[in-house]
Amino acid sequence: MKAAARALxxxxxxxxxxxxxxxxxxxxxxxxxxxxxxxSRARDTTPALPAAIPQVVIEIPDxxxxxxxxxxxxxxxxxxxxxxxxxxxxxWDIDVRSYETHRRVEYYVNAFRGSARERxxxxxEKGSRYEPMIxxxxxxxxxxxxxxxxxxxxxxxxxxxxSKAAAVGMWQFMSGTARGTGLRVDWWVDERRDPVRSTDAxxxxxxxxxxxxxxxYLAAAAYNGGPGRVSRGLSRLGDDLDGGxxxxxxxxxxxxxxxxxxxxxxxxxxxxxxLIAKEPAKYGMTIHTQPAFAxxxxxxxxxxxxxxxxxxxxxxxxxxxxxxxxxxxxxxxxGTRFRARVPVGHxxxxxxxxxxxxxxVRTAYKHIxxxxxxxxxxxxxSSGLSAKQLKWYNPKVTALKSGRLRTGQELTVxxxxxxxxxxxxxxxxxxxxxxxxxxxxxxxxxxxxxxxIARKTGTSxxxxxxxxxxxxxxxxxxxxxxxxxxxxxxSKAVAKR
Numbered sequence: 001m002k003a004a005a006r007a008l009x010x011x012x013x014x015x016x017x018x019x020x021x022x023x024x025x026x027x028x029x030x031x032x033x034x035x036x037x038x039x040s041r042a043r044d045t046t047p048a049l050p051a052a053i054p055q056v057v058i059e060i061p062d063x064x065x066x067x068x069x070x071x072x073x074x075x076x077x078x079x080x081x082x083x084x085x086x087x088x089x090x091x092w093d094i095d096v097r098s099y100e101t102h103r104r105v106e107y108y109v110n111a112f113r114g115s116a117r118e119r120x121x122x123x124x125e126k127g128s129r130y131e132p133m134i135x136x137x138x139x140x141x142x143x144x145x146x147x148x149x150x151x152x153x154x155x156x157x158x159x160x161x162x163s164k165a166a167a168v169g170m171w172q173f174m175s176g177t178a179r180g181t182g183l184r185v186d187w188w189v190d191e192r193r194d195p196v197r198s199t200d201a202x203x204x205x206x207x208x209x210x211x212x213x214x215x216x217y218l219a220a221a222a223y224n225g226g227p228g229r230v231s232r233g234l235s236r237l238g239d240d241l242d243g244g245x246x247x248x249x250x251x252x253x254x255x256x257x258x259x260x261x262x263x264x265x266x267x268x269x270x271x272x273x274x275l276i277a278k279e280p281a282k283y284g285m286t287i288h289t290q291p292a293f294a295x296x297x298x299x300x301x302x303x304x305x306x307x308x309x310x311x312x313x314x315x316x317x318x319x320x321x322x323x324x325x326x327x328x329x330x331x332x333x334x335g336t337r338f339r340a341r342v343p344v345g346h347x348x349x350x351x352x353x354x355x356x357x358x359x360x361v362r363t364a365y366k367h368i369x370x371x372x373x374x375x376x377x378x379x380x381x382s383s384g385l386s387a388k389q390l391k392w393y394n395p396k397v398t399a400l401k402s403g404r405l406r407t408g409q410e411l412t413v414x415x416x417x418x419x420x421x422x423x424x425x426x427x428x429x430x431x432x433x434x435x436x437x438x439x440x441x442x443x444x445x446x447x448x449x450x451x452x453i454a455r456k457t458g459t460s461x462x463x464x465x466x467x468x469x470x471x472x473x474x475x476x477x478x479x480x481x482x483x484x485x486x487x488x489x490x491s492k493a494v495a496k497r
Contacts, residue, residue, distance in 0.1 A: 090278035093144035094216055095247055096271045102251065104265060108272035113283045121285055123156035124277055128289035130157060130170070130195050141203045143210070149273040150220060151202070153266060159193045159325045162425070165432045168192040171202040175428055176443035180477025181205050184326075187395050188333035190428045194326035195293060208476045215246030217267045221253070225263035226480040228468040233258030295323050296347035297339050300354065303364045304332045304340075307417040311361060312354035313346040321421055328428070329392055330421030331364040331414070365393060365414040370405035379405070383413050390414075392422060446477040457483040 099105050112120040127148075135145040154172040155161035167174050169192035175185045181201035183191040191197040202223075209219035212227060213234075222230040233253040254264040280287050300309060306327060310317040321327075323341035332338035342350065354362070370379065376399060380390040391397075393412040399405055414422075442453060450473045454461045461473055467482045475481070 092146050092274055092278065094146045094271075094274065096274050098247070099251070099268075099271050100275055102268065102271075104251075104254070104268035105271045105275075108265070108269050109275060109283075112272055112276055113285070117285070119156065120273075120276070121287060123152050124280070124287050125290060127152055127157035128287065129291065129293050130199075132292045133196065134199050137199050137203050141207055143203060143206060144216060146274050147206060147216065147220075149270055149277060150206075150223070151199075152273050152277075153269045154224075159195050159198070160423075160425075166426070166430045168428070169198050170195055171198045173198065173201065174443065175431060176445070177205070177477075177480075180444060180446055180479075185428050186333075187428065188329055188331075189326050190328055190425075191326045192428075194324075197326065208479075212476075213246065215249060217247045217250040217270075220267050220270060221250050221259060221263050224266045225260050228480050228482050229259065229263070231468055231470060232482075294344050295341040296344055298342055298347050298350045298354075300332055300338055300340050302332060302336050302338065303334050304338065304362065305364045305415065305418045306330050306332075306340075306421040308354070308357055308362045309340050309342065312357055313342040313350050314353075315343050315346050317421060319343050325423075328423050328425060329414075330418040330423075361417075363415065364418050365412050368411050368413055370407060370409040370411055372407045374405050375399065375403050376405065379411060379413070384416060385414070385419060388424075389419050389422070392419075442481045442483045444475050444477055444479045444481060448475070448477075450475055453481065453483070459483060 100109075130151075131148060134148045134151065138145050138147055151157055151170050155170050157170055159170045160168075161170065161172060162168055163172060165174070168178075168190065171192070173181075173183065173192045175192075178185050178192050178198075178201060181204050183197060183201050185192060191201075206219055206223060209222045209227060210216055213219055213222060213230065218230055218234075230253070233256070234249065236258055237249065237252055237256065250267050253259050254267075276283050276285070277287075298309070298313065306320050306324065307317055307330070309315075310320045313320070320340070320342065323343070327333075327340075332340065368379070376387040376390050380387045383390075390411070390413065393414050397405070397409060397411060405411070442457065444453065450461050450464055450470075453475075454464055457464075464470070464481060464483065465473060
């Protein structure tokens with residue numbers, strides 16, 4: 001509380017009473033001017049002070065003073081807490097204290113400090129590299145910074161994490177949802193693996209979900225299990241929500257079995273992680289933080305090998321791969337210039353060094369025509385590659401049923417330097433389709449409307465709103481909807497988000 005708030009007093013019986021009782025002091029006599037004391041001999045007619053002035057001292061709680069201060073000075077009067085209640089302990093900008101004794105939270109606190117301790121510490125240490133960046137982006141979007149721990153629960157801060165539902169990256173996006181938030185996901189680039197771009201997308205998606213549900217914990221549940229499932233669960237709860245907060249509603253959904261098992265435990269894991277991470281010593285842990293994720297950027301032509309970027313910047317290839325995890329094939333995508341990351345301080349002089357490279361170093365691949373009887377395996381072997389590696393650079397080339405290539409078919413053959421820097425990852429377009437009791441799920445694409453989806457899936461807007469617990473006909477890209485009826489064309493559906 002500011003000084004203005006502390007200065008409020010009440011006057012009772014001529015005495016000033018502050019919020020805290022202090023020993024009463026009689027007023028000090030006014031000093032007599034020296035000139036009067038030496039020249040005046042007139043009788044002092046000043047009335048004598050009474051022997052004692054009755055004083056009433058009343059303890060006034062700080063909360064009362066605060067209310068009075070706000071009434072007089074506005075909210076600015078209470079922006080600073082009183083010194084008497086200052087705390088040296090950790091603080092959170094998500095509500096962990098209200099739920100730290102919940103059985104699910106306690107279970108995960110014990111798990112993280114017990115059987116999962118080693119993995120938990122390793123994840124926190126890995127995450128420390130991205131923590132400043134993630135917290136800054138959350139804060140800029142007016143989201144609590146402690147939602148940072150969501151990435152720990154999702155992936156342990158692993159930008160190459162890949163789930164059984166085909167969710168990818170630190171923030172575990174499905175490809176449809178990722179594209180809905182503006183990420184590039186194709187054969188050459190998968191920005192779900194980029195810690196910076198994927199964090200932008202996660203912050204955007206969480207903002208949409210918080211606006212939809214009015215609660216961070218419901219938003220987190222929807223992030224994991226899908227907005228449709230959370231909306232339907234809330235509709236089923238109905239009056240059971242009366243008297244509780246919106247965050248309480250998550251635990252009510254979990255207790256009523258309206259969420260999948262994974263989603264029931266999602267928010268408790270988030271809370272448990274936040275509790276431990278802010279006080280690791282209390283739980284017998286020591287966290288060694290890593291240097292913050294930082295880089296400089298350079299512009300390179302289309303189809304530039306990462307190895308060439310490493311050489312021109314004077315950086316190890318592993319550093320270039322680690323800073324550009326979204327580049328899947330060891331080469332920047334075809335068709336357009338690319339902004340690549342290099343270690344801090346290594347962008348200076350890059351353009352001239354890159355121009356001076358031998359043309360063979362800057363060349364990613366050559367093009368050949370298949371000869372009669374050749375297969376992927378035979379062409380790959382002649383170039384020191386495997387058939388699988390050759391197919392990475394020829395996603396649209398298909399062989400005949402016999403396994404042979406068509407005579408004269410053009411093939412792209414990468415250099416060894418390109419293949420060495422490539423990632424062996426599943427096709428980014430893979431979606432694991434799901435169903436729920438005969439209902440399909442559909443991921444909203446950018447620019448789509450509820451009426452358009454209703455027409456596409458052979459149903460109505462009112463039916464979609466009812467099935468998904470929507471109060472308004474408002475949807476956002478990446479949102480998962482339950483749809484029924486025969487579709488005029490196949491709908492891509494996902495099991496998660």
